[in-house]
Amino acid sequence: MRRIITVLTLLALAACGTTDGVTDTTGASNTTLVGAATTGRAPPGESSDFPVTIEAANGEVTVGALPGRIVSLAPTATEMLFAIGAGDQVIAVDEFSNYPEEAPTTDLSGYEPNVEAVAALDPDLVVVSDDLNDIVSALAAIDVSVVHHPAAATVDDSYNQIEQLGVVTGNIDGAASLVASMQSEIDRLMASMPELDEPLSYYHELDGSLFSVTSETFIGELYSLVGLENIADDAEGGETLYPQLSAEHIIDADPDLIFLADTKCCGESPETVAARPGWGELTAVTEGSVVPLDDDIASRWGPRVVDLLETVVAAVHRVESGGS
Amino acid sequence: MESNRPRARELQATRVGARMMIVVLAAVLGSALLGILVGAVDLSIGAIFAELADRVPGIDVDSGLSARDTAILWELRVPRVVLAGLVGGMLAMAGAAFQGVFRNPLADPYLLGVAAGAGLGATLAIAYFPGQSEWPVSPLPLAAFAGAVLGVAVTYVLGRSAGRPHAAATLILAGVAVAAFLTASQTFVQQQHSETFREVYAWILGALGTVGWREVSLIMPYVVLSGIALIFYRRLLDVMGVGDEEADSVGISSARVRLAVVAAATLGTAAAVAVSGLIGFVGIIVPHAIRLVLGSSYRVILPLSLGFGAAFLILADLIARSVLAPAEIPIGVVTAFFGAPFFLLVLSRSRRVA
Numbered sequence: 071m072r073r074i075i076t077v078l079t080l081l082a083l084a085a086c087g088t089t090d091g092v093t094d095t096t097g098a099s100n101t102t103l104v105g106a107a108t109t110g111r112a113p114p115g116e117s118s119d120f121p122v123t124i125e126a127a128n129g130e131v132t133v134g135a136l137p138g139r140i141v142s143l144a145p146t147a148t149e150m151l152f153a154i155g156a157g158d159q160v161i162a163v164d165e166f167s168n169y170p171e172e173a174p175t176t177d178l179s180g181y182e183p184n185v186e187a188v189a190a191l192d193p194d195l196v197v198v199s200d201d202l203n204d205i206v207s208a209l210a211a212i213d214v215s216v217v218h219h220p221a222a223a224t225v226d227d228s229y230n231q232i233e234q235l236g237v238v239t240g241n242i243d244g245a246a247s248l249v250a251s252m253q254s255e256i257d258r259l260m261a262s263m264p265e266l267d268e269p270l271s272y273y274h275e276l277d278g279s280l281f282s283v284t285s286e287t288f289i290g291e292l293y294s295l296v297g298l299e300n301i302a303d304d305a306e307g308g309e310t311l312y313p314q315l316s317a318e319h320i321i322d323a324d325p326d327l328i329f330l331a332d333t334k335c336c337g338e339s340p341e342t343v344a345a346r347p348g349w350g351e352l353t354a355v356t357e358g359s360v361v362p363l364d365d366d367i368a369s370r371w372g373p374r375v376v377d378l379l380e381t382v383v384a385a386v387h388r389v390e391s392g393g394s
Numbered sequence: 395m396e397s398n399r400p401r402a403r404e405l406q407a408t409r410v411g412a413r414m415m416i417v418v419l420a421a422v423l424g425s426a427l428l429g430i431l432v433g434a435v436d437l438s439i440g441a442i443f444a445e446l447a448d449r450v451p452g453i454d455v456d457s458g459l460s461a462r463d464t465a466i467l468w469e470l471r472v473p474r475v476v477l478a479g480l481v482g483g484m485l486a487m488a489g490a491a492f493q494g495v496f497r498n499p500l501a502d503p504y505l506l507g508v509a510a511g512a513g514l515g516a517t518l519a520i521a522y523f524p525g526q527s528e529w530p531v532s533p534l535p536l537a538a539f540a541g542a543v544l545g546v547a548v549t550y551v552l553g554r555s556a557g558r559p560h561a562a563a564t565l566i567l568a569g570v571a572v573a574a575f576l577t578a579s580q581t582f583v584q585q586q587h588s589e590t591f592r593e594v595y596a597w598i599l600g601a602l603g604t605v606g607w608r609e610v611s612l613i614m615p616y617v618v619l620s621g622i623a624l625i626f627y628r629r630l631l632d633v634m635g636v637g638d639e640e641a642d643s644v645g646i647s648s649a650r651v652r653l654a655v656v657a658a659a660t661l662g663t664a665a666a667v668a669v670s671g672l673i674g675f676v677g678i679i680v681p682h683a684i685r686l687v688l689g690s691s692y693r694v695i696l697p698l699s700l701g702f703g704a705a706f707l708i709l710a711d712l713i714a715r716s717v718l719a720p721a722e723i724p725i726g727v728v729t730a731f732f733g734a735p736f737f738l739l740v741l742s743r744s745r746r747v748a
Binding site: 182281314347 | 433434435461462463465466469470471473585588589590592593596601603604606607608715718719720721722724
C-alpha cells in the first residue's frame with residue numbers, strides 16, 4: 071500500500087507540476103516570431119500569406135493554409151483566440167475553457183488529452199499549454215499542426231503568444247490591436263496608481279494551505295508592475311516560485327492587501343480568512359482589504375490580465391482613500 | 395511466561411522504569427519547548443518564557459509581546475506543537491499495536507486501509523464539497539475520518555473469515571486489496587477533477603500548517619480513548635506475540651483482542667489522519683527504534699511509542715517549518731527524509747538485531 075501511495079503521490083506531483091504551472095515551464099521565453107518576419111504583414115482576412123512558420127515551445131510550427139478547424143486544449147489559448155478574432159475558426163475547446171461564453175466547450179481534457187478524441191474532430195490546428203500524454207508529438211505524427219504555448223513567465227510572453235496565434239490563424243491585425251490595447255490599458259492602470267510614501271505589501275493566496283507566488287512569477291510580475299511588495303519574496307531559501315508560506319510569517323508580515331485566488335477552487339472568502347486562528351487582527355482583515363479574485367482570471371495569462379490588474383488597482387485605491 | 399517467550403533476551407525490559415519515564419518525559423517536554431521557541435517569526439526567548447509563565451495560575455508576568463506576536467504564539471505555534479505531539483504519539487502507538495497484533499514488523503497504522511479510505515474520503519470532499527465555508531465543521535476531516543473507519547471496517551469484514559492459523563495474514567491481505575481498490579477509486583475521482591490535484595496532493599503529504607486549537611479539540615477525545623484502550627491491552631499484546639494458538643490456549647481470545655486493538659488503533663489513527671493528512675513513517679520507525687533499544691515487550695513499547703512518537707513528530711514539524719522559513723516543507727517529506735537515516739543508524743548500532 072505504501073508503494074501505491076508513493077506512486078500516487080508521484081503522479082499527483084507530476085500532474086500538479088504541470089497543470090497549474092507550478093513548474094517553471096521551459097521554453098516560455100522561446101516565443102519569438104519567425105513567421106511574422108518572413109511572411110510580412112497580412113491584410114485582415116487574407117490567407118494568401120500561408121504557409122506561415124512560428125517558433126513555439128515545441129519548436130518550429132508550420133501551418134500550411136488558413137486554419138478553419140482549430141481545437142484549443144488550453145483555457146488561456148481559448149481566450150486569446152477569441153480576443154484576436156479567430157473565434158469563428160475554433161471548433162472545439164477543452165472542458166475548462168469557460169470563457170468567453172461562446173467558446174464551444176467540449177469534454178476534451180487538456181490535462182489528460184486523448185489524441186484520438188482530438189483527431190476525431192479533424193482539426194487543422196491544435197493549441198495546448200501543457201504537453202501531457204505526449205500530445206504534441208502524437209498530433210504531429212498524424213500531421214496536425216500543434217502550437218505549444220506554456221504558461222507565460224512575463225507579460226511580454228503573453229504578447230508574443232497572442233501575436234503568434236495571430237500569425238497562425240491569419241489574424242495578425244487582430245492580434246496586434248489586442249496587444250496594443252492591453253499595453254495601453256496596463257499603462258493607464260499603472261499611471262492611475264496613487265503616490266505612495268510606503269509601498270503597500272500583499273499576500274497572494276493560491277489555496278487554503280497557504281501556497282503563494284513570488285514576484286518571479288507571471289502573476290507576481292503584475293503586482294510588481296503597480297508597485298506592490300510581495301511578502302512571499304522573503305521565502306528565498308527555497309527554489310520554488312510557488313512557496314508554501316508559514317502562517318506565522320503571513321501574520322508577522324501583516325500585509326496591507328490579501329488577494330484570494332482560491333475563491334472558486336476552495337471556497338475561501340474574506341469571512342473564512344477572518345475566521346482563521348490568529349488572522350482576525352490582521353490589518354487587511356480589519357480594514358476590509360481581503361480581495362477575492364476570480365481563480366480563473368488569476369491563473370491565466372490571456373487578455374483578462376487587464377481585468378485582474380484593474381481589480382488590484384481598485385483595491386489599492388480603496389486602501390489609500392480609507393487610510394488617509 | 396518470560397522464559398517461554400522465544401525471542402526473550404537477557405536485557406528485555408518489561409516495564410517502564412522511573413529512569414525511562416524521566417527520559418521520555420524530558421524528550422516530549424524538551425521537543426515541545428523547542429517547538430514553541432523556534433518558528434518562522436523570531437520571538438524573543440525571554441518573552442516566550444514570560445508568556446508561558448503567565449499562563450500558570452497565580453503568576454502574572456508581562457511578556458512585552460505585541461498582540462500580533464501573542465496571536466502567533468498562542469493561536470498558531472502552540473496548538474501546532476500540541477497537535478504534532480498528539481498525531482505523532484497516536485500514529486506511533488497505533489503502529490506498535492498493529493505490529494504486535496499482526497506479528498508483522500512492516501505493519502503500520504495504515505495497514506488495513508486507513509490511509510486509502512481517508513484518501514478517498516478527503517478527495518471526495520475536495521472534489522464535491524469544495525470550501526463549504528458556511529458549514530459548522532469543514533467536510534474534509536469528517537470525510538477523511540469516515541473513509542478511514544469505513545476502509546478498515548470493510549477490510550475486517552472481508553478478512554475475518556479465515557481460521558486461526560492464518561487469521562492475521564488474511565486480514566493483512568484483505569487490507570492490501572481494499573486499499574488498492576480505494577486508491578484506484580481515489581485516483582479515478584482525482585482524474586475526473588484534475589483541478590483538485592494540488593489540494594489532494596498537499597493533503598496526502600500531510601499538513602500541520604493551518605491548524606489551530608479547533609483541530610486539537612477535534613482529535614483529543616479519540617487519542618485519549620484510543621491511547622487508554624491500547625495501553626490497557628499491552629500485556630495481551632505480549633501474549634499475542636507468541637502466536638494466536640498459544641494465546642487461545644491460555645484463555646485469551648486472539649480474535650477478540652485483535653478486533654479491539656484494531657478498532658482502538660483505527661479510531662485514533664483516523665482522527666489523526668483527518669486533521670493532519672497522511673504523515674508516513676512515524677508508525678514504523680518509532681516503535682522499531684524503541685524495540686531495537688529496549689526489547690520487544692509491548693508493556694514498554696506502547697507507552698514509550700506514545701511519548702517518543704510525539705517528540706519525533708514535534709521535531710519533524712519544527713524542521714518542516716524552519717528549514718526554508720518562511721516557506722514550509724510538507725511534514726511527510728521530513729518524517730521520511732530525516733527519519734529513515736536515523737532509523738538506519740539505530741538499526742546498525744543495535745547489537746540486538748539478530
